Amino acid sequence: MTTAPARQLLEGSEAIADAMIAAGCRFFAGYPMTPFTEVLEYMAAKLPEVDGVCMNAESELEAIGMAWGAAATGTLAATGSTGQGLSLMQESLAEISLARVPLVVLNMARAQGDYFQATRGGGHGDYRHLVLAPMDVAEAVELVQLAFHLSSQWRNPVLVFGDYYLAHTTQSVAVEAIHFGPPPAADWALDGSTGGSGNARLVSPLGTGKQRDAAGYDLAQHYLACAQGTTEMLEGVTPLVDTGFVDDADVVVVAFGTPARYVRAAVRSLRDDGAKVGWVRPISLVPFPAEAVAAAAEGARAVAVYENNQGQMIDDVRLAVLGRCPVHFIGGLSLDSSGFGIAPDLDVATLRARIEEVLG
């Protein structure tokens, strides 16, 4: 295990690549797409140095397929793309969940329009993914490593929801391996060794143990076990959240990812002027920190939600607030010709004005 020097100026994509390798990731497959591309570039350069494999897959479908195959052998594996590429991967993501294979998937998204895709999933069947949304490069270094840990612990895909800013911001960070304790033994993983033993291993979305009879798969039993595993995972993972000034806030602003940094700055600036505002930043989008949002809304007159889309996370906020107070949408598309959500919308003065409107 190589440990990085204490602090380096790193582009987000490189820091994420280093964090994946520090977490033990030894297989990566990807297909270029802005703003995800540089993660692939860095993995292609760095993985062979630690005897890992990076595949330049011929499509996103193949990228996730390759990562799935590697992960099924117990190798820590990851793939990723940008939202559009994630759309192509949905079918596999659904099946990987039912096959109970750990996998880390990065979405270096364009703006925040992929919130539903990430948290609801666009695939078929009854499954959920854990979703982590870092605010900056330093947090991404931690969350990427946590993603591998959670993925192995729950044998389920974990999504890291980033964006253009995360991929392309250069920040001073220290990438060091975080030890979460020993991972559970991957006694389910394939290496061929159980062939002919009378109980050869099976990694399949249709079942995880061979019945070896003429009856075929008992899908009802398998789907029930998967559903129980999903419930245990969602209840077993403590939601991650960051809050500020919520104890006496009249208005609580909820935001995640990069925009949350701007929201935080706007809230602080309003506080300096004596306004009673606070913020809640969900770090894990699944499980959603509903209790923290509800607690923050308890004494508030209103909750405001800022996100770079037409309003997606606001559904989860409303479910958390449960009518305690009105929930206002103050976000929207941060329009620019690139479509990457890099626009004047992410501007402290603009955000201040929108929060003040809610304050009345």
Next chain:
Amino acid sequence: MERREGHVVVPTSVPPSEPARLVDDFTPLLLDVGEHQLCPGCGEPVAMRSALEAIAELDVIQRTIAVFGIGCYTAFSNNLDVEVLQALHGRAPSLATGAKRAKPNTVVFTVQGDGDMVNEGLQEVLHAAARGERITCIMLNNGVFGETGGHMTATTVLGQRTKNTLDGREAEAHGYPIMLSNLIAQLEGAAYVARGAVNNAGNVARTKRMLLRAFESQLAGEGFSFVEILTMCPTGWFIETQESPGYLAEHLGSVHTVGVLKDVALR
């Protein structure tokens, strides 16, 4: 014993002098003997058995991973004693690639049908071949989507009746069949490409030799190896079971011709 042209011929006009007895059990270790869920007359079980025999004969049963696609043969993934990674329709070559790259000492092969490999997954298998991926892909080609009840695939030959080409496949309306082995043989990364069949004992034996050579090629690290196996599907062809071997030869086999298309060892 009667002799004809140097061969011992067992007379069948009189009862045998002694009852039949088991000389040896040739069941490969990875095969579970018992019922399977496929139709009578299906060619897939014997193709599957041939692959498992080859694995056993090469003494690699404890480092073999089978990657199954989606089709009738998927039923075998549950009750064969080989390690199985179940893929999505068409995607087995990618999963096999990931598994093999992560564990280079394993022997990895895919089992896919023509619908799975040529319709849904053509890009996957072509790229795996072009990369010279050290995996073996096996295509069970019966010219129809058997599991859904006999519909046209990309390998269905002209004139062949299927549930969605009731008057036979016509080029003008349905295009032409893809001869996948011929396509793959042109790719630099493909080390061994062969097309066998299981419609008679001679073809079964030949197919077994092809499978052995394909796995040997993988073990030698020569590149991508590919065996297409023509299999009977009396249910999906809507014919009597006993007619299916002849039907295979007449229809599928006359277009997708049997033989070794490429072998780098013979260069």
